[in-house]
Amino acid sequence: MARVEPTTRKRRRDxxxxxxxxxxxxxxxxxxxxxxxxxxxEIARRAGVTWGAIQHLFGSREALMIAVLEDGWKxxxxxxxxxxxxxxxxxVRLWAVLDVLATYYSSPDHIAQIQILLDxxxxxxxxxxxxxxxxxxxEGLNRAWxxxxxxxxxxxxxxxxxxxxxxxxxxxYLGARxxxxxxxxxxxxxxxxxxxxxxxxxxxxxxxxRRGLQLR
Numbered sequence: 001m002a003r004v005e006p007t008t009r010k011r012r013r014d015x016x017x018x019x020x021x022x023x024x025x026x027x028x029x030x031x032x033x034x035x036x037x038x039x040x041x042e043i044a045r046r047a048g049v050t051w052g053a054i055q056h057l058f059g060s061r062e063a064l065m066i067a068v069l070e071d072g073w074k075x076x077x078x079x080x081x082x083x084x085x086x087x088x089x090x091x092v093r094l095w096a097v098l099d100v101l102a103t104y105y106s107s108p109d110h111i112a113q114i115q116i117l118l119d120x121x122x123x124x125x126x127x128x129x130x131x132x133x134x135x136x137x138x139e140g141l142n143r144a145w146x147x148x149x150x151x152x153x154x155x156x157x158x159x160x161x162x163x164x165x166x167x168x169x170x171x172x173y174l175g176a177r178x179x180x181x182x183x184x185x186x187x188x189x190x191x192x193x194x195x196x197x198x199x200x201x202x203x204x205x206x207x208x209x210r211r212g213l214q215l216r
Contacts, residue, residue: 019057026038029043069134072107072109076103077144080147083148098197107178108182156214169199173193177189
C-alpha cells in the first residue's frame, strides 16, 4: 500500500502556516486601523486567503479573536516556563523578572490584544463561552508567572500580597510604557526602570520584614 504520511504532513504544515498568517494579519490590522476597523475582508487580504478559508480554520470572527488572545498567552506561558531567575541581589532578580514579562507586556501585539479584551469584556453580545475562556486563561496566567516570583523572592513569595504587588508594579510599568510608545516617541527608559526596580525591592524588603518573612 502507498504511504500517505508525507501528504498528511504537508497539509498539516500548510494549515499551520495559514493559521500563523491569519493570526499575524489580525494583529497588524488592529494595530494599523484599530479594532473596530479591522474588517474581515482586510484580515483575509493581508493573510492572502479568503474569509471562507478563515472561517474554516477558526469558525466565527469571535473565535478568531479568541485565538489571537490564546496565541499571545501561550507564548508568554512558554517563555515563563523556560526561564530561570538567578542573581545575588533582589534587584538583579527583579530585573530578570521584568525582562521576562516585557516579552509580552511590552510587545506591540499586546496593544492589539488589549483592544480585543476590552471589546469582549464590555460587549453584551460576547458569548458565554468566550467569557469563560478569558476567565480560564486569566487564572492560568496567574499561576504561570508565580514561579518567577518564587525564584525571585524565596519564602516571601508565599505571601500573596507581596507577589501581587510586585507583579502589578512591574506589569503596570510595562503596559503604561507600551501605550506611551504608540502615542509618542519617548526617550529610553533605563533610568525609570532602575527607579522602578529599586522602589519595588525597597518596598518588598520593608513589608517582608514587617510580616516576619525571609526574602531570598
